[in-house]
Amino acid sequence: MRPITEPDVLAGYLTDASNIAGRADGLFRPTTTEEVAEIVREANRTKTPLTVTAGRTSTTAAAVPMGGWLLSTERLNAIEQIGHSTATAQAGVFLGDFQDAIEATGRFYPPDPTSRRDCTLGASIATNASGARSFKYGPTRPWVESLEVVLANGEIVHADRNTPIPCHWPIPQWAEPEVKTAAGYVPTKRMLDVFIGQEGTLGILTRATVRLTDLPAEVLGFVVFFPTRQAALAFVDRARSAQRADPEGALSPRCLEYLDRHCLDLARERVGDVPDAAVAALFCEQEVSLDEETHLAAWWEALEACGALADDTLITTDDAGRENLHAFRHAIPAGINEQVVRNGMPKVGTDLSVPDAALSTIMEAYDHAPIRHVLFGHIGDNHLHLNLLPTTPDELARAKAFYDELAAQAVALGGSISAEHGIGKTKRDHLRTMVGDGVIEQFRRLKSHLDPNWILGRGNVIEPPL
């Protein structure tokens, strides 16, 4: 196989959602696992760096090549099997398309990164992506049943839940923080886990089989408004305890998404229906496992008890309405993007998670943001995205410095420097802050063992050797 080298074609593959521009000498668009293996063997033989590029929605420059070849998974996009308990597809299928096909059969694959329409199944596994529903269903990892992987030497391996790790693989031994995390190589005994969340550095995923569950028949959608942040946090606490005590109970949200007062200002401008007294809101979903009235009564009681502006709670009880309510939520990223374009400066977005007990502490830290900012995200997992919106190079520098401080604080609180977006090329320093030099060295040993020439995903997760 020969790579495509025309600059016009390559130009479309050199950046991702990080907006960092890379460079590449060639591009492959294989259609089969065997072709992938052949390309990898050639890259390995010639010691040519090989970066996998998929939907390019990575926010961390993980999909940005720093020289060498690109392998796009766009033609590895066949949906191969949808059964009752599992479904199989090639890695490059768009996650949203795969989920549509699964849901048409009445089954359900829960991981729902917001980018699911534009990101691929393979990359969502390679980054261990999560989404709003991860509060109930967890991240991608527990939903992966088996993987087909091309290793750096071109060997094709299959790993399922029972495949042990070959004894000579130097798996890092370290304690991951006990929070939602997608940072660093996992300490594991299963080969499958090694390839989930490795950001294209340890192997190329070509095919995946995932687990399915029942598609919830009905889902209630809520936007709940609060007159104070304390009231919102009180409700999060209460709903979370109830959900953990009984995941199918009357009050058992499948997602709890926070919107701060800056978000509400954006929503006020765009969609209305935001009460004047609201300074915080939660966007929530409740699967209907009992009868609807029982759920509504439990929500009502909890909202009143926590001091929510319960009368103003927006609700939808059907799918069509839920789409409308999503419009409310999507007004926020749209508003932020508009701001970013107006500012002509990139935003600085955080992805930190902390233990339950540290949530209010980290939120107070966010209050000290030195420049204009917006706070929203997966509060059920203590995982909020602070978006800093600089308007000048000086503000950009201050935003970045503030982010470094926050990352250190999240680590000190027992949290993770990346809950879902991964490390890529932009958060290697934060990873080092979190795990320390010794663990980075262990990561390096695993990487060198599986990929002695450091061809795969060069620059992601850990700094490459010179």
Added chain:
Amino acid sequence: MKIGVCAKITPDADARIKVAADGQSIVLDGVKFGISDYDEYAIEEAIRTKEKHGGEIVSFTVGDASADKQLRSGALALGVDRSVLVTENPGDPLGIAKLLAAAIQKEGGFDVVFTGKSTIDQQNFQIGTMVAELLGWAHVTQVTALEFEGNQFKATRNMDAGIRQVVAGTLPAVISCEDGLNTVRYAKLPDIMKAKKKPLDSVGAGAIGGDAGAARSSVGNLAPPPARPAGRMIEGDAATAAKELVRLLRDEAKVL
């Protein structure tokens, strides 16, 4: 004011529609239902009218008994006071209009009845007009702005080429609502809970003294749009491919 509103339950706007094996209906399995989008504007306008002028809102639906779920969440929870669901399945739009007119007449005393300009499933654009004719009332289609004063109304409708027409008339009237008339509100939690207790009468044609009569038109067959042909790859290096692309755009697609 006594305000009526006609609302149909249709497949959701995002539903993936497939033609059934009989060639005359669509596959309903797995399809989600909701109140037709234009009827949502009708409901919203009814609520706004009541908020301004006071009164009572009654909604009318001809449809399946299962429609009560959507009526509670999409009509009663938003501010409709009562719903009448006529559980019949007439064969044509005229039959539906006859049942709606009968139900409106049976209830009696309305100043105005709102409908959508059409429904998003059948797109017949007939019901509002037929109901008005059967009742002998004034009727305005595709309304994008509306005012009442005493027993008079002034309705703005959009015509082709962006021309706006203002129609004035005397109540009672049937007003068919167009996109742009208003912005539909979200339901609120206490209202959903209260909606469970609002009256929803499920009745047959007999109870409202209606008769759909024999259908005067029927669906011959349904056909999906032709499948889009596969894309064509143009081979060759960039310069040759670009030339070929321009030639195809000019000679085949005739867009240049």
